[in-house]
Amino acid sequence: MSAPPSLRLSGDLVLGGRVLCPDLELECPAGVWTVLLGPSGVGKSTLARLLAELPSPAHLRGGITASDGAPLAGRVTLMAQTDQxxxxxxxxxxxxxxxxxxxxxxxxxxxxxxxxxxxxxxxxxxxxxxxxxxxxxxxxxxxxxxxxHRIVVMDEPFSALDAATRAAMQDLAARMLTGRTVVLITHDPLEAARLATRGYLMSTAGAVPLALPAEPAPRALSSPATLTAQADLYRHLLALPGAA
Amino acid sequence: MMRRAGSSFLRGSLALIFALTLWQGVVWLTGVPHFILPGPGRVALALWNNAALLFNQAGFTLSNLAMGLTAGVTLGILSALNLAMSPAARLLLRPLMVFAQAVPIFALAPIVTLWLGYGAPSKILMVALVTYFPVTSAFFVGLMRLPRDLEDLTHQLQARPLRRLMLVQLPHALPSLGSGLRLAAVQAPFAVIIAEWVGASRGLGHLMLLSNGRGQTDLMFAALFVLAAISLCLFLGADKLARFWDKHGDM
CATH class of the missing domain: 1.10.8 (Helicase, Ruva Protein; domain 3)
Structure with missing residues (x-):
């Protein structure tokens, strides 16, 4: 298996002249999971479509580049929210x-x-x-x-599952996708705290890096570091403008 | 399953008995002459006495119906696949399809008879014409209406157009094809009878006109009954196929 590349997403995410998320500067390290956390409507799924080269009315001004310099077309698999x-x-x-x-x-x-x-x-x-x-x-x-493919994009693939099934699927996916560059879109703080090595919180104000536990992913559900990170991520989500 | 089939048979029989009673009641109460409205008994007798004649005429009608349906449905399926594959074909043929749906095809019967004569070809063409359009348009719409997630998936998997058509679009469109077939099964008997009315020397429609002219109303009704039985069988067959396809795509 050739080494997976790292990814870089930069610039404003634009939909029809309107900026969904400004000044993105996202680094997705090679061979590990990067999570994009954020509320609905901020363009997370749009980014997933752009990464997977699916038709989309939106575009990213700075573009998406891989560390090996080769184009992404035909090198990315998307796992969507529905099983398709x-x-x-x-x-x-x-x-x-x-x-x-x-x-x-x-x-x-x-x-x-x-x-x-x-x-x-x-x-x-x-x-x-x-x-x-x-x-x-x-x-x-x-x-x-x-x-x-070396790059896998997951757009909330476990969001429709019940809690226990979701936790089991997270472990399975983490094990099966070892060594690939994974971008996980989610709105579940626990999922982010368990699986991600790198994480960003996306909002209408832009994306900020998230603090995640140092222990390697996937992290145990019961690990104090996971639970602390989850609480921390909730705090970030609740602090966003518009959160109830 | 057996119980269900049995009870639906029972319900059908009850409805039939009810209809026959109503019919006989109307005949008795109004005292209408039998050459205007024969009672069920007379019609049953006419069916029995003319069984060979009816069987013979029905054979002609049925064979035209079968050939026309086969041609119309086959061409309809091929056309829909072709339209789904080729944007150029869509550009040229779509407006034609819309136009054909706006024109009552039945009105073409005199022209078709003028061109093809009183024999079987004019009947076959009429049946093929009225079945072709509903099958083509229903199947085509089904082929083009792929859900967004399957659209994305085939794009992601870099599907070849023809493979995409056969492996994803076609199975997804089978329920639509089923409803097109149901429509075709309803229209086809109309077409064959109208074509026979316009000009024929054989067939159930021809027999109806003939017996009408001779005042044999009971025979006319008997022919109508045979025709109704054929139509019903045709529809039930199409319906069964459509239901099977509906189930096969079920989540």
Whole structure:
């Protein structure tokens, strides 16, 4: 596996002449998780779309650059809030979708191994309708890993899950995405406190770096450092203008 | 499942008995002459006595219906796929499709008969015409209306257009195709009968006109019954297929 690059996002985030978030200066170090925390409507998901090169009406004035100087196109996988699974295809067919859509030979053995790694051994032939929300996100994670890109963008992928499932998914994702440059969009302070090595709080006033525990991620739910960081992040969120 | 099927059969039978009773009641109460409105008994007798004739005429109508439907549906599916793939085709054909939906296709029957004559081809073409447009437009709309998250996913996975069409758009559009087929199944019997009324030497529609002219109202009703039975079977078949497709895409 070639070394993952670090990312740099800079400039104003602009939507239709209006600045959503001014003067961004975000550094996402190579091979670890960077979290973008903030209230809704500040352009977090827009940034995720820009990183994944998806069509978006917004743009970032300074641009997005990778440390290796190569363009991002085709090197980023986005894991979205919805699982994006095809309801008529079974888990295995969903995981191999990328290769099938590009007309290349799908590596079924690898897809089976990934499904096993995410804890879905034996569910390969099941359709999304017969899986739970957590299992569906596991399939989506396996499909993301199948693309095997050095950069992964996650746009609140666990926000629709219940608390216990979410915590389990965070551990699984942290383990499976080791060594990749991950940008995680979230509004959950606990998620940020557990997973991120670097973090930014985004608001209409701009983005500021967050203080995160020194111990390596993923951090235990019960660790005092995690809980202190979570409380600290809440304090930051509540201090934002417009917070109730 | 068995119970459900049984109870729906029971309900259907009850409705039928109710309709027949009402019909017989109207005949008795109004004392209307049998050459205006024959009672159910007379019509049943006409069905029985003319079984061979009706079977023969129904065969002609049914085969035209089947061929027209096959042609219309096949061409409709291919056209929708082509429209979904090619922006140039959309540019040229979309306005034509809208125009075709605004024009009552049934009004073309005399022209089609003028061109193709009294035989089977004019009936087949009429059925193909009235089924082609609903199938094409329903399926096309389904193909183009991919949810945003699947749109993003196929973009992310750098899908080739044809693969995207076959692996994602087409399965997603099957429920829409199902509703197009339902519509086609309703329209097709109309088309075949109207084409026979305009000019034919065989078929159930032809038989209806003929028996009407001879004052054999009971035979006319018998022909109508056979036609209704064919239409109902056709619709139920299309409905079953549409329901199956609805379920297959279900979350």
């Amino acid at each position: 699974l095809l309801p008529w295809a079974d888990a295995l067919a969903n995981v191999t979708l990328g290769a099938r859509l590009r007309g290349t030979r799908p590596d079924r053995a690898r897809a089976m191994a990934l499904l096993r790694d995410v804890g879905l051994e034996g569910a390969e032939r099941q359709r999304p309708g017969t899986l739970s929300g957590g299992q569906r996100q596991r399939v989506a994670l396996a499909r993301t890993l199948m693309e095997d």
